[in-house]
Amino acid sequence: MNRIILPLLILGALFSCAEPSSLDKPLIYDQEDPNRPELMKKAQDVFQSVTPREYTPNPYEKVQLGKMLYFDNRLSKDGNISCNSCHNLETFGVDNLPTSPGDTHELGGRNSPTTLYAYMHRQQFWDGRAKDVEEQAGMPILNPVEHNIPSEEFLVARLKSIPEYVEKFAKVYGEQTHETLTFDHIGDAIGAFERRLNPRSRFDEYLDGNDEMLTALEKEGLTIFMDEGCTTCHSGVALGGSMIQKFGVYQDYWELTGSETIDNGLYDITKNESDRYLFKSPSLRNIEKTYPYFHDGSVDSLSTAVQIMAQTQLGKELEEEKVEKIVAFLKSLTATPDAELIAVKNRE
Incomplete structure (x- = not known):
């Protein structure tokens, strides 16, 4: 009996120390890997991870x-x-x-x-x-x-x-x-x-090649986000922040936001009629956490904000299911700042 058990124990120990199987490894693709999923390729053409982003070095x-x-x-x-x-x-x-x-x-x-x-x-x-x-x-x-x-x-x-x-x-x-x-x-x-x-989000890790960092639902939301035209204003490394755009291309924004005051935007500075209702397109990073939304904080719900943007900027009324999938994708952009960097316990 012992002669049989001992070899089995040794074999078990060897297998327990072995490298994990390929099924256990995350699916990480290089930017040039021809086997990258098509959605990842498309996303990498539109967005940029914060990882290679160079900020001005400071002492x-x-x-x-x-x-x-x-x-x-x-x-x-x-x-x-x-x-x-x-x-x-x-x-x-x-x-x-x-x-x-x-x-x-x-x-x-x-x-x-x-x-x-x-x-x-x-x-x-x-x-x-x-x-x-x-x-x-x-x-x-x-x-x-x-x-x-x-x-x-x-x-x-x-x-x-x-x-x-x-x-x-x-x-x-x-x-x-x-x-x-x-x-x-x-x-x-x-x-x-x-x-x-x-800070790095799960979406950054996805853009860096890790296909498992987004759920199936989030990938559906990413697909809809790109296909519906949201990337016209929300692309690049910050998913926004790169242009001044009219808020209310297809419909006056205040009709949907319920804004108490109508803000003229850039017009208040330039007095050029063409600048009326122009605002910077905000970054969507951490959008799940940075409510309320828009220049006047008039909307608390992210789902409502997405639907308003579709109507005012794209001239579309999205089905509720599409909106919720987009919201699921947007939540993958959430990233907590480094705790040590923002800690104030040592503040003088």
């Missing part, structure tokens, strides 16, 4: 300085808000409010978009009036409805009274210029921090 010290500024209430006149108040990194870079209260508790006129992936956008703000996150970072600081800082000089003088900031700005910018603590450098440091806010 660790600059990123940490930007983080300190991002969370600091002293960047508002009365110390009531920070950048993180409206763009809360614990809730995917938003505050989930239609519009946000500023330093004086007055509400802003538009929904606060997420700062996650924002550096990937071609322009900043709903009307695209800032060219990058560095320029954008300084503008709410001087806005009387937002941070309410009366002038650039006011904030620079305030931060220069804090020895730690003087030391940190000197360390980061000392080799570049004699004047290290400037308003432009404040925006530059905050931008350096925001350029690190680019």
Whole structure:
């Protein structure tokens, strides 16, 4: 009996230590693999993973300085808000409010978009009036409805009274210029921090070749998303953020959103009639978590937002089943920021 059992035990041990069978391995394809599924090929032609995306490299010290500024209430006149108040990194870079209260508790006129992936956008703000996150970072600081800082000089003088900031700005910018603590450098440091806010989602892993990262339902939603024309505005690495587009191509947006105020969009800046109701097409990354939707935060439901977009932008009324499949796909874009990067326990 023992002579039979012992060899069997040895064989069992060998098989238990063996490499997993091919059936146990994830289906990962190289970009040039001719066996890639057709859906993956099509998606890789339209979208881009955050993985190979190069952001402007910044020294660790600059990123940490930007983080300190991002969370600091002293960047508002009365110390009531920070950048993180409206763009809360614990809730995917938003505050989930239609519009946000500023330093004086007055509400802003538009929904606060997420700062996650924002550096990937071609322009900043709903009307695209800032060219990058560095320029954008300084503008709410001087806005009387937002941070309410009366002038650039006011904030620079305030931060220069804090020895730690003087030391940190000197360390980061000392080799570049004699004047290290400037308003432009404040925006530059905050931008350096925001350029690190680019977590990987399951959809990124799918684009990188792992076919098993999306469920069958999500793949159906991805197919519908592309076939129905949603990628006209929502493509590329950020799935949006690359163009200014009229909201309401086929139907006035407020008829469907129930917006209390009709926002003229870019027209308010240019006064060109052709710019009326033009807004930046937002990124769809983390869209599941960044409700309420649209420039005025007028819609809470993602399903409703998808249907409204189909009607206003594509002139289509999608079947409920298609909408829900698109929503399933959009949820694959959810990605949590790196906990260590956004942790504030060591904030000075």
